[in-house]
Amino acid sequence: MIRYILKRFFMMILTIWIIATLTFVLMNAIPGSPFNEERTSNEAVQENLERHFNLDEPPIVQYFIYLKSIATLDFGPSIKKPNDTVNDLLARGFPISAELGIIAILVALVSGIILGVLAALRHNGIIDYLAMMIAVLGISIPNFVLATLLIQQLAVNAGFFPVATWQSPMHMILPTLALATGPMAIIARLTRSSMLEVLTQDYIKMARAKGLAPYKVVIKHALKNALMPVVTIMGTLLAGILTGTFVIEKIFAIPGMGKYFVESINQRDYPVIMGTTVFYSAFLVFALFLVDIAYGLLDPRIKLHKEEGN
Amino acid sequence: MKKILEVNDLHVTFSTYGGEIKAVRGVDFDLHEGETLAIVGESGCGKSVTANSIMRLIPSPAGKIANGEIIFKGNDLAKESDKNMRKIRGVDISMIFQDPMTALNPTLTIGNQLTEGLRQHKKVSRKEAEQKALEMLDLVGIPNPKERLKQYPHQFSGGMRQRIVIAIALICEPDLLIADEPTTALDVTIQAQILELFETIQEETNVAIILITHDLGVVAKAADRIAVMYAGKIVESGTKYEVFYQPKHPYTQGLLNSIPRLDQKGERLEPIDGTPPDLFSPPVGCPFTARCPHAMFVCEKVYPLRHEPSETHYADCWLYDERVHTPNLTNKKEETT
Ligand SMILES: Nc1ncnc2c1ncn2[C@@H]1O[C@H](COP(=O)(O)OP(=O)(O)OP(=O)(O)O)[C@@H](O)[C@H]1O
Ligand code: SF4
Ligand SMILES: [Mg+2]
Numbered sequence: 249m250i251r252y253i254l255k256r257f258f259m260m261i262l263t264i265w266i267i268a269t270l271t272f273v274l275m276n277a278i279p280g281s282p283f284n285e286e287r288t289s290n291e292a293v294q295e296n297l298e299r300h301f302n303l304d305e306p307p308i309v310q311y312f313i314y315l316k317s318i319a320t321l322d323f324g325p326s327i328k329k330p331n332d333t334v335n336d337l338l339a340r341g342f343p344i345s346a347e348l349g350i351i352a353i354l355v356a357l358v359s360g361i362i363l364g365v366l367a368a369l370r371h372n373g374i375i376d377y378l379a380m381m382i383a384v385l386g387i388s389i390p391n392f393v394l395a396t397l398l399i400q401q402l403a404v405n406a407g408f409f410p411v412a413t414w415q416s417p418m419h420m421i422l423p424t425l426a427l428a429t430g431p432m433a434i435i436a437r438l439t440r441s442s443m444l445e446v447l448t449q450d451y452i453k454m455a456r457a458k459g460l461a462p463y464k465v466v467i468k469h470a471l472k473n474a475l476m477p478v479v480t481i482m483g484t485l486l487a488g489i490l491t492g493t494f495v496i497e498k499i500f501a502i503p504g505m506g507k508y509f510v511e512s513i514n515q516r517d518y519p520v521i522m523g524t525t526v527f528y529s530a531f532l533v534f535a536l537f538l539v540d541i542a543y544g545l546l547d548p549r550i551k552l553h554k555e556e557g558n
Numbered sequence: 559m560k561k562i563l564e565v566n567d568l569h570v571t572f573s574t575y576g577g578e579i580k581a582v583r584g585v586d587f588d589l590h591e592g593e594t595l596a597i598v599g600e601s602g603c604g605k606s607v608t609a610n611s612i613m614r615l616i617p618s619p620a621g622k623i624a625n626g627e628i629i630f631k632g633n634d635l636a637k638e639s640d641k642n643m644r645k646i647r648g649v650d651i652s653m654i655f656q657d658p659m660t661a662l663n664p665t666l667t668i669g670n671q672l673t674e675g676l677r678q679h680k681k682v683s684r685k686e687a688e689q690k691a692l693e694m695l696d697l698v699g700i701p702n703p704k705e706r707l708k709q710y711p712h713q714f715s716g717g718m719r720q721r722i723v724i725a726i727a728l729i730c731e732p733d734l735l736i737a738d739e740p741t742t743a744l745d746v747t748i749q750a751q752i753l754e755l756f757e758t759i760q761e762e763t764n765v766a767i768i769l770i771t772h773d774l775g776v777v778a779k780a781a782d783r784i785a786v787m788y789a790g791k792i793v794e795s796g797t798k799y800e801v802f803y804q805p806k807h808p809y810t811q812g813l814l815n816s817i818p819r820l821d822q823k824g825e826r827l828e829p830i831d832g833t834p835p836d837l838f839s840p841p842v843g844c845p846f847t848a849r850c851p852h853a854m855f856v857c858e859k860v861y862p863l864r865h866e867p868s869e870t871h872y873a874d875c876w877l878y879d880e881r882v883h884t885p886n887l888t889n890k891k892e893e894t895t
Contacts, residue, residue, distance in 0.1 A: 450655050451660065451661055454655060454662070456647070457613055457648060458674065458675035459643075459647035460674065461678070469666075473663070473664070548664070549664060
């Protein structure tokens, strides 16, 4: 197990390094600099600023400065927000983004699984058709369209919910809904099809032949097996939710990391771009690692440790 | 010996897009304590459907018991509520399936799968259930049962898994065990071991067994009585010796002729020429007419009356009716061709 974790950890570092390098190359490939738009600044001031942020150094030196900042987990000051360091921005934005993301993924998982199981148990019944209709809609409507629709109908017209920002549980409902619906639909469809398949398996018949109560047959025997494919796609879904938070935070004016990330790119705020990108990728890579562990726990045939050596 | 099961005139149908499949069309048999009844016949003749009806595990709403009684210890299971059936399944009647590779849940430990039935039906503590599980694994011949309880199905071989499936079926001490092709998926030496295990268990527990199989070698080894099924009906039934040495029905004779020698184990049935009739609209007369070397006019028109050479032996065939030997009912093939 230790060996496996070490191996995974090494892979994570490698992945993050590659992402950081790509980000650096892309950052430098975009023309312009953080100070382009500052009309007031004269050349001397600009040079001073560039020196201050090491932008006068050759790219390779800058690259190593960034690598060092990643290694020390200290991304330095923001160029555009002189009172904040990048770490401040992350510390402020991450809890909000995490809250949004985690609530959305939980909502998507729980409702998707319930919907999928009900649809499978009532195969070709009304619940099945309804659930799959919801799922098809959920998959085909992009989250920004759904977000706008929700704001228009439920916040502006009906006035049930606040239009934007992230303050009370009431504020959280629409952004969560907008963010969770797509993944929920995917999970519901996958759960349904894998549940339908599992329900035809011999071990389900065997569980029935033992005289087990129906809920035990479904939950203990069928669901655990049916969730295997859902766990497999969790990585992709997590990535989807993560990028979804950029959009949703922007639309609902939620002061999360996504907002800083998008802003920093628009403003060429290099340290913030670097910091948020590395943070996001580290988070995602770690989440994928957790998904693999969960997979191993769910399916005893997959051994994370012992078989590693041979 | 006490009679524990009596099936009378069982009819089972499935509604499908193509129409109604009459899978079982009037099956009768009975079974006593400690007895093994083998049900044999070609694929699709309704063996599994008959077995599943007794457990009331026919996939509904497509399949249903259209008619008949399944009297088990005085109750008609055909009319029992689902709730009561759950108290009977696994406790009074257990079932063993064909493929041990798929019959165990891959994500649960053997111990869990062994004890869950016991814990559902009998008020026993985890400790007691585990103790019982150990005894069962011991009974079916799994070494190191204590460690094995914590393992998962993929850590066992096919033969071992079938032993575990048997242990699961027997843990609540049922009166009736239905084994649907329990050895078909296993290789020959393991087959023999499993059949011996059945014998031992039956001696110890006096459980009645319905053994469904294609394999006449298995029948010869394990059965007391035999029911030969064809196209949803039992066409011949008798003690093992009666059916093996004095087969009356041409279908049974065909089955027996298709193996070279009875004392050779493990010979599979070779198909008799032709195919069984369509069960969407089964023939009104003898269903074997199209394939029978002795078929007569009357066979096609009227279902044969039962011929009973002994109290325990019968065959549904016109050959033994005296009237058919009168000139106007003679052999169809000679007259028409
Ligand atoms: N779920 C079902 N839906 C529709 N028809 C079915 C269903 N189950 C069984 N049948 C039909 O019932 C008939 C009898 O099937 P059954 O499974 O009892 O055969 P069997 O004698 O057990 O054959 P085998 O030796 O292949 O297991 C078959 O013709 C089959 O088409
Ligand atoms: S009734 Fe006729 S067709 Fe049927 S088995 Fe007997 S002889 Fe053959
Ligand atoms: Mg079968």
